[in-house]
Amino acid sequence: NAGVTQTPKFQVLKTGQSMTLQCAQDMNHNSMYWYRQDPGMGLRLIYYSASEGTTDKGEVPNGYNVSRLNKREFSLRLESAAPSQTSVYFCASSEAGLAGNEQFFGPGTRLTVL
């Protein structure tokens, strides 16, 4: 099993350009998440999808959109990139459940917006 995969690994954009970050998981998990990680600020939730067909905003959703394409795939789109979106982006997945379950993270995408 590959676990959680993300593409691309690195990306440089100019201000105003758009791009989509791709994420896929092969663990048959119901829930998927997008985080951004900035120095000294931990992991902040951008959007999440509790199950196929649903998406919800997290702490920092402005400037982003998501699509839960199917159970395996959850993409993050930047419509008009800004320097403030320079960050490392992690996708994660987990089994749903009220008791909480381990989140498995992808390898991350390092995005620089000039």
Place this chain on the structure above:
Amino acid sequence: GENVEQHPSTLSVQEGDSAVIKCTYSDSASNYFPWYKQELGKRPQLIIDIRSNVGEKKDQRIAVTLNKTAKHFSLHITETQPEDSAVYFCAALRPTGRRALTFGSGTRLQVQP
């Protein structure tokens, strides 16, 4: 929503010493508290977790304690080794509403050989 505070932000210990990282959370409804380790340039990985019906959990050199009344939980690493050097994140999960982890800001642990 949930708010998780983590202290200290950096911690330096000598090899063989113990390390303790503390977190507090704001929402008394939170019921799941994982700890993640992130090595430089790598993805976060779960090292231990605890649920609200348990006060303490141990896995070899790592232990986590939970005080629900005070709304804080701690990570304890004994007999530290250089390979324990990493950034550690605590997190909390509410059973209702936003069903996603809220993370602390991280602790950079350095174990000096």
